[in-house]
Amino acid sequence: MDEQTARREILRAGKLMYERSYVVGSDGNVSVRLDDGRILATPTQTNKARMTEDSLALTDLEGKPLNDRRASSELAMHLLIYRERADVRSVCHAHPPHGSAFAVAGLAIDQPILSEVILTLGCVPLAAYGTPSTDELTEAMRPLVKHHNALLMANHGAVAYGADLWQAFDRLETLEHTAKIAILSRALGGARELPPDSIEKLIDVRERAGYLGESARCQACGYLQETNVVCPTGERDAAPAARASSNGKVSLTREELIELLSQAARAAR
Ligand code: 13P
Numbered sequence: 001m002d003e004q005t006a007r008r009e010i011l012r013a014g015k016l017m018y019e020r021s022y023v024v025g026s027d028g029n030v031s032v033r034l035d036d037g038r039i040l041a042t043p044t045q046t047n048k049a050r051m052t053e054d055s056l057a058l059t060d061l062e063g064k065p066l067n068d069r070r071a072s073s074e075l076a077m078h079l080l081i082y083r084e085r086a087d088v089r090s091v092c093h094a095h096p097p098h099g100s101a102f103a104v105a106g107l108a109i110d111q112p113i114l115s116e117v118i119l120t121l122g123c124v125p126l127a128a129y130g131t132p133s134t135d136e137l138t139e140a141m142r143p144l145v146k147h148h149n150a151l152l153m154a155n156h157g158a159v160a161y162g163a164d165l166w167q168a169f170d171r172l173e174t175l176e177h178t179a180k181i182a183i184l185s186r187a188l189g190g191a192r193e194l195p196p197d198s199i200e201k202l203i204d205v206r207e208r209a210g211y212l213g214e215s216a217r218c219q220a221c222g223y224l225q226e227t228n229v230v231c232p233t234g235e236r237d238a239a240p241a242a243r244a245s246s247n248g249k250v251s252l253t254r255e256e257l258i259e260l261l262s263q264a265a266r267a268a269r
Pocket of ligand 1: 026027028029042043044045046071072073074132
């Protein structure tokens with residue numbers, strides 16, 4: 001995106017974020033990686049509905065200011081995502097109420113309950129709490145960025161990113177919508193998860209269509225395929241620590257059992 005277009009579109013996205021209550025006060029921040037590699041970011045402590053085009057800050061990928069505007073205090077988080085993901089051209093951070101409620105409750109958004117969400121977003125893990133604007137926050141997010149297109153930040157909010165500003169914004173919106181539906185479904189007696197074979201089919205569709213690559217398989221398996229480590233979300237452990245009792249019986253939660261079955265189905269393919 002060229003600089004002029006990015007300035008205009010960041011203002012539009014900021015206004016939408018505010019109007020949809022994804023942010024209040026001076027919450028949230030948005031950035032775009034321009035065609036020439038510079039970063040255009042929202043200014044710190046500014047209401048996202050009341051920014052002006054000339055209020056936006058320009059920096060390089062190391063965060064060095066390239067104009068006299070002070071960039072968001074969360075610029076380091078945006079830069080981490082750009083560095084980890086060459087495909088990402090825009091980052092949107094906000095405090096949407098339903099998504100943030102998951103983050104406050106210590107929950108990832110990773111229940112396979114909506115087919116379209118599995119297709120387009122995948123699971124949204126929860127990064128451990130880190131003080132905003134410090135290395136604590138970026139280090140908590142670092143292992144997750146490569147494998148997901150949106151993250152929850154414990155006791156803080158959410159961030160989504162994509163190939164352009166509107167993909168990042170749409171992912172933020174899908175995150176919030178999914179969290180809202182999950183909460184509402186609990187009021188109606190609880191969400192029914194899609195069965196493992198339906199999840200597998202959806203993952204096949206999304207990989208064939210190129211919506212999401214193999215590294216985003218956490219929705220089904222909670223596991224980072226190419227590394228041999230347990231998914232840092234901790235929610236859907238690929239190798240569930242089966243609990244052995246003294247009589248030799250092994251107990252698994254329902255989710256762990258589904259997980260094991262999903263793994264077996266994948267291995268058998
Ligand atoms: P900035 O105003 O510095 O961008 O911070 C807002 C925010 O949401 C911090 O998490």
